[in-house]
Amino acid sequence: MNRILTYGATLSAVIALSAGAAFAQEEETAQLDSQYTDADGDLVADAPEDEGALRDPDTLIFAYTPVEDPAIYEDIWTPFIEHLEEKTGKDVQFFAVQSNSAEVEAMRSGRLHIAGFSTGPTPFAVNLAGAVPFAIMGADDGQFGYKLQIYTQADSDIKEVADMAGKRIAHTSPTSNSGNQAPRALFPDLGVVPDQDYQVTYSGSHDQSMLGVVAGDYDAAPVASEVVDRMAERGLYDPEDVRIVWESDPFPTTSYAYAHDLTPELKKSIEDAFFSFDFEGTALGEEFTGVSKFIPITYKDQWRVIRQIQKANGVEYTPQGLAAE
Incomplete structure (x- = not known):
């Protein structure tokens, strides 16, 4: 370059989780669209029982989350795409998506067929599109994740979260975890209620929020640490011009998922491609510093904290809810 709620008092439980406190897990049921089933209780869509409904396309389409300008990532992902082609025996095309x-x-x-979904939209992908998350980028020791950070100008009078009251604050988009969902769940207990103590302005992306803070268009913005770190490495802003007001404990980062209705053999070869890919010496490894491999994950376990935050915010996994993004 892990944590089911109602709004009010249950937000304190989220914050306790963020601080690493133990949490009694409650039984969850899938919130899948009616076209999908979850017989095994893993909260993701089951593969079709009818073998004739399973897909084994000659060309696989791969996309990476549009958290930043998607065009710059096609070249970065080329080494992995070539590896994926070798492992699956398929042609693979990169699809530059413009929105979650x-x-x-x-x-x-x-x-x-295969995609990296950013943290907040992952539950929408699971419930509306039958996505099955199976991997995440991580380090050799198995650690992964990113932090929600609040940035302001270096000379700003915002010293703590409560100081954002009455200021111009940029969130990224409604479905973003660090750019909107987590702030709405966590900030009230830190001194400000979004849309009550300050008016939320949606910038559209983490990079736009950060650049807006640097330019003075916004007084502060909650953003994903991994995004602003990469921006600094590319020289898109001077870290001396900004400072961090507050940061959370780590959240899971982009999930990598395949469509639920691919054949078992194809799913296995896709997983093999991810888990055998060597980041070292590749453009992907240079872009995503601090990670060295893909690590196996499950939506049920690693996305529990995100589901809790979204439940606290009253999120419903519907096309209308996603369209608001």
């Missing part, structure tokens, strides 16, 4: 809703809709319609 477009990415989810592409898998829901059957046009997208």
Whole structure:
């Protein structure tokens, strides 16, 4: 470059989780669209029982989350795509999606087979599009994740979260975890209620929020640490011009998922490609510093904290909810 709630008092439980406190897990049921089933209780769509409904396309379409300008990532992902082609025996095409809703809709319609979904939209992809998350980028020791950070200008009078009251604050998009969902769940207990103590302005992306803070268009913005770190490495802003007001404990980062209706053999070869890929010496490894491999994960376990935050915010996994993004 892990944590089921109602709004009010249950937000304190989320914050306790963020601080690493133990949490009694409650039984969850899947919230899948009616076209999917979850007989085994893993909260993701089961493969079709009818073998004739399983897909084994000659060309696989791969997309990466549009958290930043998607065009710059096609070259970065080329080494992995070539590795994926070798392991699956398929042609693989990179699909530069322009929004989270477009990415989810592409898998829901059957046009997208493998994708990296950003943290907040992952539950939408699971429930609306039949996505099955199986991997995440991580380090050799198995650690993974990113932090929600609040940035302001270096000379700003915002010293703590409560100081954002009455200021111009940029969130990224409604479905973003660190850019909107987590702030709405966590900030009230830190001194400000979004849309009550300050008016939320949606910038559209983490990079736009950060650049807006640097330019003075916004007084502060909650963003994903991994995004702003990469921006600094590319020289898109001077870290001396900004400072961090507050940061959370780590959240899971982008999930990598395949469509639920691919053949078991194809799913296995896709997993093999991810888990055998060597980041070292590749453009992907240079872009995503601090990670060295893909690590196996499950939606049920690693996305529990995100589901809790979204439940606290009253999120419903519907096309209308996603369209608001």
